[in-house]
Amino acid sequence: MTAAAPTTATFDSLDPATGEVVGTHPVHDAAHVAGVVDRARIEASWWEGIGFDGRKERLIAWQKHLVQHMDELVALMHRENGKPYGDAALEVTLAIDHLHWAAGHAEKVLRRRRVSSGLLMANQSASVAYRPFGVVGVIGPWNYPVFTPMGSIAYALAAGNAVVFKPSEYTPGIGEWLARSFLEAVGRPVLQVVTGFGETGGALCASGVGKIAFTGSPGTARRVMAACAETLTPVLMEAGGKDAMIVDEDADLTAAADATIWGAAANAGQTCAGVERVYVHERVYDRFLDELTEQAKGLAAEPGGQLGPITMPSQIDIIRRHIDHAIACGGRAVVGGPDAVGDRFVQPTVLVDVPDSCPAVTEETFGPTVTVTKVRDMQEAVAKANGTTYGLGSTVFGKARAVETAQQLRAGMTAINGVLSFAGVPSLPFGGIGESGFGRIHGPDGLKEFTYTHAIARQRFKPALALTTFRRTAKDEERAGKLVAALYGREGREGRRKGR
Structure with missing residues (x-):
């Protein structure tokens, strides 16, 4: 095993609501990352060797440990990420549910099974299994610092891999907490953490791991892919979205408005599959907008409020630019507006009459803003919803045409008469197309994502x-x-x- 080089450089993680230092963490260099990956390869051999039953037993032990120490993790998430306690608790709860599913279904999905050998090769016994890569590198985001990376970590572990996790530089303490909790529950460092900035993530890409799972912006995703291309390391990419909701004329407008504002403003709008665009049938547009306006006015982003701060300071400028540009192009803010953008908090903002070419419609805003647009019919709604380079999630509210409309959307996931429900169902795959990336976490697809296919043909008798x-x-x-x-x-x- 290569000895990990000492790392002296450090950085602070800050409370985004106050700017106070939450913790100090090492900036791990390439030598340190290489040493961690070497250790992970040793752990991966042991982890694969204990089989599905052994891994399930230990993952369930970790699950119980997370439940027992949930308050501790939630408090850390509130401080380091800034989200309200209730949102943090919901995030951890969903992550635990996915961990439980992955642990319990890995054997059924991945074990070796017989397949047909065909008529010409009838003398062969054919089988296929899904085997772990060995070590998987996970580069996680700051907006959902537990739920999102656990969609890779839990499924990669259940599939038999060791994991090296590089959390966002904005939430390193949460990543360290997860690895520490695993070690306390299992007794072996099958899950390890490296911390730092882009260079640390680049070192992980170049370290020879079996696969990299990345969540972040499309721009960073391209750099990760380029780094991984040097060693032909396969990648899983979740690169954000500009998700649309469609509201048909027979929709429950109160429920649709509630889903809109929650999908747009929960987690201060910092949700890759959140609602950023809404297309409403002209026959119910005015009533829907009135309902949405009333609900949005009742929310406030403030310390201790329902909406937390913007975690990444540079995002404030993007949110401000999108709102200002939308209004300069002829749009109107029926709730919020330019004055909604503060130094750390952004108030909910509902924009109407925004041209399709504006950044508020075409670019990911990642703040508590939403554009609402009137459409003639569902055909126009689908065309506008699909008129984006992204393709992550989507939502449809309606009755008679809801399923038909959903099936026409160019997106990896769609919720009908709910919002983000696909993310909470452990058996459903999560991921997108286009600028939103490729590959899937969650469900059977998520388990297989962290394996390679191994086919065996065994001759039973001479042909x-x-x-x-x-x-x-x-x-x-x-x-x-x-x-x-x-x-x-x-x-x-x-x-x-x-x-x-």
Whole structure:
């Protein structure tokens, strides 16, 4: 095992609501990261060796430990991330539910199973299994510092991998807490943490891990992919969204407005699959807007309030630019507006009459803002919802056409008459397309994402026609041709007859 080089540089994590120092953490360099990955390879061998039952037992022990110490983690999330206690508790609860699902379903999804060998290869017994990469690197975000990375960590661990987690530089203490809790529950450092900035993440990409799971902006995702390309390290990318909600004329408008403001403003709007655009049928537009306006006016971003601060200070400027540009282009703020943007907190803002070309419609805002647009019908709503380079989540409110509308959306996930519900269902895959990335966490797809496929063909008896040998004769080839014609030619001939 390579010895980890001493790291002397440090950085502080800050309470985004007050600017107070929450903790001081090391900036891990490439040598340290390499040493951690070397240790992880040793742990991965042991972890895979204890099998599905052994891993399930230990992951359930970690699950129980998280439940027992949940208040401690929630308090840390409130300080380091800034979100209200209730939101932090909900996030941890969902993460625990996913951990439980992954631990309990890994064997069923990943174990070796028989598959058909086909008619020509009937002498073979065919099987497939999904095997762990060994070590998986996870580069996590700050907005959901437990739930989002746990969507990779829990599923990668359940699949038999060791994990090296690089949390965001804004929430390093939460990452360290998770690794420490795992060690306390399991007794082996199968989950380890490295902290620092982009250079630390780059070192993890170059360390030779089996796969990198990344959550962040599209720009950073491209840099991660470029770094991983040097070693042909496969990647899973979740790169944000500009998610739309569609409200049909037969929707429950009160429920739709409630879902809109929660999807737009919960976690201070810092949700990759949150609601940023709403398209409303013209027949109910005015009533919906009145309901949304009334609900949004009742919310406030403030210390101890329902909405917390903006965690990343640089995001304030982006939010301000989007609001200012929308109004300069002819849009109106029916709630909030330019004055809603403070130094640390941003008040809920509802924008209307915003042109489709404005950044508030085309770019991820990542703040408690939402644009509301009137449409003639669901066809126009779908076209506008799909008119983006992103493709993460989406929402439809309605009755008669809700499922039909949902099926036309270009997105990885859709909630009908609810918001973000797909994220809470452990058996559903989570992920997007386009600028929102690729690959999936959660569900069977999420388990398989952290494995490679291993196929085995075992000869049960000698074949009637031995074709993969230099002893093959012309007669064997003739018999093989006749067999293929008999087995597969009839369908083609019958199809041509029917087409006449």
